[in-house]
Amino acid sequence: MFYVSMFFQYASQYLKTRLTYRVDTVVEIFSDILSQAVNLIFILVVFGHTSLLSGWNREEIIFIYGFFLVPYALFSAFFNIWDFNERYIVKGEMDRVLTRPVHSLFQIIMERMELESLFGVITGLAIMGYAGTELGLTYAWYDLLVFLLMIFGGMFIYAGIFISIATIGFWSDSRTDIMPMMYNIGNYGRYPINIYHKVIRFVLTWILPFAFVGVYPAAYFLNREEWYGYAFLTPVMGILFFSISVFLWNTGVKKYRGAGN
Template identity: 25%
Template sequence: MKFYLRIYGLIIAQHFKSKMAYRVDFFISIIGMIGTQFVSLFALWVLFQSIETIENWNKWEILFLYGFAQFAMLPAQVCLDHCWQLGNHLQSGTFLKYYMRPLNSLFYFLSEVFDVKAISQLISGIICTAIAVGNMEFEWIGLDILLYVYLLFFASFIYTSMLMLASTTAFWITASNPVLQFTHRLRDYSHFPMSVFSDGFKFLFTFVLPIGLIAYYPVNLILNGGSVLLGVIALTIASIAFISLAYYSWVKGTARYEGTGS
């Protein structure tokens, strides 16, 4: 683990050096992403002007849900940006380089790109959570904070594994970007309570495309209590299962890839 952390630090340092070669472009892109996040927050503000509650969730609880989702999807935003290029690597044959160094191929592939623009998502999550917590009638104690951190940690595996699974379809269909785009768009549904959907979509977003596990079920557990232990165990098992499935898909895909043949 220490070896991989040291290597990761060196790779990220080189990545930042390459980005700093075009500083204006780098900072403009960050400003643009921050602007996009504020547009989304403005859309929420407009919604809250006419709607006080959505399926018994008041606007502060929904804002808290939105902030949790932003935090949960942050690791994927930071570390998985290179997934969008997997199909191109497979088509051009440049993916072969990931077999030729004494490193785990998934680690090597993902570590090449570090999306610092995700800072905009971090800022958005902080703003939403701070405003929501300041207005909710919810008494935070030490155990609630520990529960929040624990659930956030495992919830982040859900969206990460979904993107990884979508990306690894490239090993079988090559052009995986439409699948990635579809998966990326699904994350918008994580910002709303699952109770707004029909029973069919609730099942779909819980057991097949687990969008509800990114934020709704963890936040519902934090705010409304219930079977906390059962919920924690269920989210932990689901997160480990999905991330294991994503890694298995990567291993099977890399095992079958034979290059471009040229």
Template identity: 30%
Template structure:
């Protein structure tokens, strides 16, 4: 099937409309499966709340951690949790790739007049991320209200940009790993450990060994998806480079992941073949 010819802006408008349609289907799913939605929200609150309790217990004995106080760490945790939930809720596509290939759904996507990657993203909304998203925003807002931070337009805009960058960095890293399924039959044993590495970035990078800091900054740059944006908001005079560095690195990572995806897609052969 040939896609109709559109201008660049026409194509952008078409894709936005298409994604809105995917979101409508997702919202209908949340409404249709009320019990699952409620359980997911409760599970997210419990999961994030347990870590918050852990931080509270620790700070009753240790007033500062690597120079960061309790409210600062809670803010870091809230931003990291919100970014993680955004990724899980709207960009869960890397976890679906292997299944799409094995059940033949990829063949169906290949003949549609919309990009395969776009369709994969559209189908990938994850119910379990809703509760964590709500809880993450609440935790971040609570911590921000207890910090001496000026919430003018620019800081709020940067929070939005930082959260989007966080979701895209996680998505791009996991997509790069999942694309290996075009060369190897099973990669889930690799993608899950890489996902779990993100949990380290809920805490200050200074508390970790230099090797781990290097891994999470230069090899698998999860720290740019959570710690450094939070550090910039809390201490802009010390982490000013993150204002432009995080969006710039995000763009590079997204472009790199898309290039690798394109190379992998060329190797795809139909399951019917």
């Protein structure tokens, strides 16, 4: 309950700050929506030249993209730590974090939250709704629970991967370009895994499991029974990768030497 209370206090302060600069907030939301629209247009352009992509039709690809946007939006809202090394290690703000009686990872997640990214959830649900209607999809009563498990599983996969990368800063305070590269790799999870080479499929499934954020869980709702086994692994992969990242974080904090002079 203590951490729940802390979350709402951080969120309250964040909203007060963002509402002070309303125009900036609106511009940022519009920019995110525009970026999502561009990606959607890219899919439409591709299907302007073909009717199927490795056995997937246009509406199915659009559904997968919409599904992907939901866990990605949650990740972007609550695990925005792309600049951890620069801000907390190089500039020494980690010293301030470690003086407080709250877990350091929780503090940093709260300090870096971007709640306006949650609009991506609405966009994703709208795209899924459109594609699902076009495909004539039907859902059982328990599919809402399955959906939530898949969504949070995907969010924790993303969080686990990027927190693990951030922990590199505890051992090396040099600037790296790993974060931007990983964001680009994560985009591969928006599309069906079977359109890639088998090596890429293996990497996106077991090494950097971004396929569990988009295509695998979405395949369950698209009634692609051949992918069900992977789909139901999504929450397991989320718990596994997030647990690994927390372990690496706690180990890294013990190795942290401080900002020094």
